[in-house]
Structures are given as structure tokens and as C-alpha cells.
Amino acid sequence: MFRLSFQPYQRRFKQALRTHHGLWSQRDGILLQLEDERGRMGKGEIAPLPWFGSETLEEALYFCRHLPARFSLHELEAISEALPACQFGFGSALESLSHRPAASENKEALLHSALLPTGKAALTAWPALWKRGYRTYKLKIGVSSLATEQDLCRTLLSELPPSAQLRLDANGGLDAQTAQQWLEICDGSRPTSDIEYLEQPLPVNQFEDMLRLSKQYTTPIALDESVATLPQLIHCYEKGWPGIFVIKPAISGYPQQLRQFCQTHAIDAVFSSVFETEIGRHACLQLAATLSTRAVGFGLDHWFAD
Numbered sequence: 069m070f071r072l073s074f075q076p077y078q079r080r081f082k083q084a085l086r087t088h089h090g091l092w093s094q095r096d097g098i099l100l101q102l103e104d105e106r107g108r109m110g111k112g113e114i115a116p117l118p119w120f121g122s123e124t125l126e127e128a129l130y131f132c133r134h135l136p137a138r139f140s141l142h143e144l145e146a147i148s149e150a151l152p153a154c155q156f157g158f159g160s161a162l163e164s165l166s167h168r169p170a171a172s173e174n175k176e177a178l179l180h181s182a183l184l185p186t187g188k189a190a191l192t193a194w195p196a197l198w199k200r201g202y203r204t205y206k207l208k209i210g211v212s213s214l215a216t217e218q219d220l221c222r223t224l225l226s227e228l229p230p231s232a233q234l235r236l237d238a239n240g241g242l243d244a245q246t247a248q249q250w251l252e253i254c255d256g257s258r259p260t261s262d263i264e265y266l267e268q269p270l271p272v273n274q275f276e277d278m279l280r281l282s283k284q285y286t287t288p289i290a291l292d293e294s295v296a297t298l299p300q301l302i303h304c305y306e307k308g309w310p311g312i313f314v315i316k317p318a319i320s321g322y323p324q325q326l327r328q329f330c331q332t333h334a335i336d337a338v339f340s341s342v343f344e345t346e347i348g349r350h351a352c353l354q355l356a357a358t359l360s361t362r363a364v365g366f367g368l369d370h371w372f373a374d
């Protein structure tokens with residue numbers, strides 16, 4: 069049997085993150101601790117991202133508040149699929165309690181990608197991140213006009229050193245025509261271009277259009293919102309998605325199930341943060357270290373006040 073203690077937290081961003089979903093200025097989450105009958109303790113984090121399809125913070129708090137004072141492993145392993153952030157938080161706490169040390173020594177070998185501020189601020193932000201060792205950057209698009217963002221992207225690519233890689237993330241904010249225009253530019257600048265991939269160009273309900281585009285252009289397309297939870301990821305895999313899968317472990321569901329799927333299916337995965345704290349980040353990077361070779365999207369500490 070287990071007992072739970074938990075604490076909601078808030079982390080304000082230094083500057084609001086502007087994406088096609090809107091403005092996001094504060095990360096709200098829950099830190100939890102499990103204790104078993106042998107006195108072993110395990111820490112976990114619940115970091116919901118409702119606009120990606122996870123539960124809300126309120127739903128996660130309701131779940132935590134309504135667990136009995138002592139509960140069984142069965143109850144821990146039977147959390148609803150409607151609560152993927154809770155599944156991750158309790159699943160990773162269980163792993164840390166039983167000291168399931170995944171290949172954490174690889175964590176240090178991970179390459180990291182830094183999320184740039186949206187718009188022209190990206191041009192002044194990347195040099196300091198370069199000095200800190202980042203060689204992969206992500207730029208949000210699908211927020212301003214196509215012409216404005218394409219000019220910005222061209223300027224950024226002209227400034228970045230040749231060894232840098234750039235990821236473009238539309239958060240589903242393009243339509244088929246503008247996605248095609250972006251892919252023309254991306255393909256047109258290959259092979260010298262540093263554009264690694266175009267992330268979630270179209271809304272989740274346009275899978276077939278993204279599948280068609282993935283066959284028409286060389287630049288890889290990465291699904292993110294479309295594969296936010298493990299059931300969604302499996303669904304897109306079974307529909308034959310040939311491209312990259314962006315995995316946000318903290319909202320994907322049980323880490324055990326995610327590990328199992330990725331170990332048995334050779335998918336091209338990029339592990340990505342949801343701006344969680346060090347507790348959730350540690351659990352996510354333990355997964356990334358053994359399941360992907362691409363830079364991980366956890367270069368976010370510059371988004372928070374020191």
C-alpha cells in the first residue's frame with residue numbers, strides 16, 4: 069500500500085510564450101511524493117497541458133485529493149487515460165521509489181535544443197544560447213503573417229553558424245497552402261539548410277493532409293499535438309505516420325508504457341518538455357536517454373527567472 073503527499077506549484081515565465089495556441093505566462097503543476105510500507109519514497113510531477121489534450125490542473129488536483137489515505141499498486145496502475153499527466157506523475161514516482169535507474173548516465177550525453185522567443189526577439193536571443201553550448205534551436209511560426217515569419221526565418225538562417233540546426237514549430241497554426249509554402253522554402257534551402265524539421269504544421273484533425281505533405285517534401289514533418297498522449301501516438305503510428313514523433317513524456321501517460329512502445333517500435337522520436345520542474349525533467353530525460361538520438365527539447369531554463 070502507498071501514501072501520497074502533494075503540493076501544487078507555480079512558475080512564472082520571464083516572458084510569456086507566444087504560440088498559435090495563444091499566450092502562456094505561467095506553468096502550474098503538482099509535485100507529489102509516494103511512500104510505500106517499507107518507508108521508500110518516490111517523487112513525481114504532474115504538469116498538465118490542457119491545450120495539448122491533457123487533463124486540466126483542476127482535474128489533476130481533484131484526482132489527488134480524492135485518493136484514499138492509503139491506496140494499492142492496482143489503483144496506481146489504473147489511473148484513467150483521461151488523466152495522462154497524472155499517469156506520468158504517479159508512474160514516475162513509482163519508478164523512482166523502486167529506484168528503476170534507467171540509463172541515466174546517458175543523460176549527460178544528450179544534445180539539447182533551445183526554444184527561442186517568438187518573432188524578432190529570436191535574433192537577439194540565439195547568440196547567448198550559442199555561447200551556452202546550444203547548437204539546435206526551435207522557432208515558433210504560425211503566429212504572425214507568412215511573409216513576416218519567412219523573412220525572420222531567412223534572417224535567422226543567414227546569421228546562424230553552419231553547424232546550427234533550426235526546428236520550426238507551427239503548433240497546428242498553418243493551413244495546407246501555407247504549410248506547402250513553408251515546405252517549399254525548407255526543401256529549397258536543402259541540403260545546406262539547417263532546418264531539421266517542420267513541427268505540427270496543421271491542426272490535429274488534418275492528419276491525412278500532413279501525411280500527403282510528408283510524401284511530397286524532403287524536409288521531415290514532426291507530429292506533436294497529434295501525438296500528445298500515448299494512445300494518440302499509437303493511433304498515428306498505426307495509420308502509417310512515416311515522420312518524426314515529438315514526445316512530451318509528462319503528458320503522454322505512464323512512462324512504463326511509453327518506454328515499452330518505443331522499445332518495440334523503431335519510431336523517430338524527439339523528446340520535448342512541457343516546462344516542468346527538475347523533478348519531471350529528470351524522469352523525462354531518463355526516458356529520452358535510451359529512446360532517442362535527436363536533440364531533446366528541454367532547453368528552457370532561460371524562460372524562467374533565475
Ligand SMILES: O=C(O)CCC(=O)C1=CC=C[C@@H](O)[C@@H]1C(=O)O
Binds near residue numbers: 085
Ligand atoms: O520542444 C521544445 O523544443 C520545447 C518545448 C516546446 O516547444 C513546447 C512546450 C509546450 C508547449 C508548446 O508551446 C511547445 C511545443 O509545441 O512543442
Ligand SMILES: [Mg+2]
Binds near residue numbers: 237267268292293314
Ligand atoms: Mg510543438
